[in-house]
Amino acid sequence: MTRLTEYLLPTEKQAPADAEAISHKLMVRAGLIRQMGAGMWTWLPAGWRVHQRVVRIVREEIDAIGGREMLMPVLQPAEPWRKTGRLDIEELFKLHDRKGADLVLAMTHEEAVTFHAAQTIDSYRDLPLILYHFQVKERDEPRPRAGVLRTREFVMKDSYSFDRDQAGLEERYALHVGAYDRIMERTGLRFYRVESDVGMMGGLGAHEYMAPCPAGEDRVALGDGYAANVEVARHDPHVRHLGEGTAQETWTRDGQALTLEPAIEIGNIFKLGTRYSEPLGATYLDEHGSELPIWMGSYGIGPARVVAAAVEQFADEHGISWPPALAPFAVHLVAIGRPGTPERDAAEALYAKLIEAGVDVLYDDREAGAGEKFADAELLGCPLRLTVGRKSVESGEAEVQIRRDRLQAPGVALDSEPQALKRAIEELCAG
RNA sequence: CGGGGCGUGGCGCAGCCUGGUAGCGCACCUGCUUUGGGAGCAGGGGGUCGCCGGUUCAAAUCCGGCCGCCCCGACCA
Known part of the structure; x- marks a missing residue:
């Protein structure tokens, strides 16, 4: 299938001088990725194979819970973003076309998918629904870092669920928890599902999927049967922290010691509720002819981060050691x-x-x-x-x-x- | 956005302090030898030294401005 003499696999003995993270060094050295600018990366053939392995697993599992794959544009009119109040987010790239119209480069696709839900979903008979796509996200990050771990442009699988009420949302959310658990297990990564802050996405609840690794930007607090983002643990009344910020920093939860581990966020799922459907007018008519807002959830996963996490978790002094499910070649x-x-x-x-x-x-x-x-x-x-x-x-x-x-x-x-x-x-x- | 650092061939670096027309290792090309843990010999190609301006007979080197990139922190929808 592939002869190295007919392939492009530019390996290097020495890592780029400015690379710090293991995954950054090894992915460049192994000929998987190359940089064009800060937070702008090209996937070379072997690297793209790995990326696509993750994509395939994700696609299979989202399809299996009834997800319908589609594709929405990255270049979008600014108007829906104005309506949801997200136009003034600093990380959002804004631009104008030749006629002077306000445009944005989407950093995520709630506005787009909700815009279409408003146009196309009319009745309770159209619900429930799960739509998803794999599409590039653009974010004007204040500080891109660590190779492919935090970039200004990256592919994300984002799915969106549409339900008539909160109970329906809980069901769609639970389906995604199952799908995400299976995705993570299939990749072969070590991971934790943790409760997370809902952040500015707004909404009713959220989880993050965290892959522990040295280059992780976040930290998870782990105990027996307990796993949470440290930001959430910090506000948990059961959690006590002693000697915070010192070398002897210890956290306990109901007396049980917690360990803190650096981790990469590889996926996140949110119960949005009507945060986007209301400002964008995404409503349906119920059996009695009442117009009601659609209840939504949004569910993201970044294949590039899954790849980088796999490199981080399984590398040794000789290089990368892929979990079989992700390897570019068996x-x-x-x-x-x-x-x-x-x-x-x-x-x-x-x-x-x-x-x-x-x-x-x-x-x-x-x-x-x-x-x-x-x-x-x-x-x-x-x-x-x-x-x-x-x-x-x-x-x-x-x-x-x-x-x-x-x-x-x-x-x-x-x-x-x-x-x-x-x-x-x-x-x-x-x- | 605050702090620190770095820009010299594809990668890693030296040269800069003390100005004099660019060098090393790897990689690459040709030939011969070699072939079970990053080979040897010989020959060869490739760089307006990040950009602009200034000083000077002369700038990679000194001065000014700008740009880019990395790391730490803040941020992370």
Whole structure:
């Protein structure tokens, strides 16, 4: 499927001098992303594959709760933002077209989706409904940082639920909790669902999905059966903090010690209520002909942050070590020996067989030394590395290394049938 | 937005204090050798030194202004 000689994977031995966060350094070094400006990043082919793995998982789970995928524009008229009172948010990019009309670049899509709900939802018969899209968000961040962790432009999956009343909203919200839990579990990340502030989004309740990692900008307070954003814990009457701001800072909840961990916010879900439907006139008629505001929820997840969190959580001194569900390729096949040798022929044959078996494989067919190829493979972090060299020709097996902990696994026979090969690889990936 | 730092080839850096026509490692190109843990030898290409202005016979280097980028904090809908 992919030969390295026909690919763009610009790996670097040295990280950019100004990179601080692990994910920033490794994603650049592994050839996944490149920077254009502050908070403006390009996803290179291998990086985009990882991003799209997350997107696929999210899409499957949102579809599974009845979400309907669509696409709304980033460039929008300012008027709905004026109506919801969000036009004067500093992070909102404002601009004018050639006629002088006020436009904005959307930082999220409540205004757009509610605008359309007002146009298209008329009756209680149209409810409930879940709409979603994957779309770029633009935010004039005061301080972009840490590579792809906090950018001015990023893709978000945002879904919006529409119900006739609060009970309906609670149902749609619960569906999203389930979907988000499954998404996080499928990615393989360590995560917590925590209660969060509703912030200026307004509304009736909210949760955040937090992935603990060193580069995290937030902190979560964790106890037995308890997990909360520190901002929420701070206002919890059950929580006491002792020695705040000092090295001995300890938090307790009903006497039980809490640990504080830095974490990245990778998803958030809000019960909006009628915060947006009222100013934008999104109403429906009930069975009695009464006009009532639609009850809404909004649910976001940032694939880029999921990717960065995965890098942060599983990296080691050799590079990235992807959870199998997110890896750009399942198998990194390393050919040792120059073209024309029996070992290279064996590698080519194995590559062809892997493709036939439907395995996602990156084939390092470059004319480079073994050390360089191994180092690049460990930097990129695919779950399995298969090596074919002179030894393989003698033993009849490709050597297998499991990236996580760099474990040596039993080799796979070069003369395996494609389907047997695929099964063996899936078993090795599964752990 | 406050504080700190940095802009010299794709990446990492030296040179700047003490002005004299740009250098190192990696990467890249060609050839030969090499091929199981980031190879060796030889040859080669690529940089208006962030931008503008000033001082000077002469500016990467000194002076002024601007721009960009990073880190800490504030912020984070």
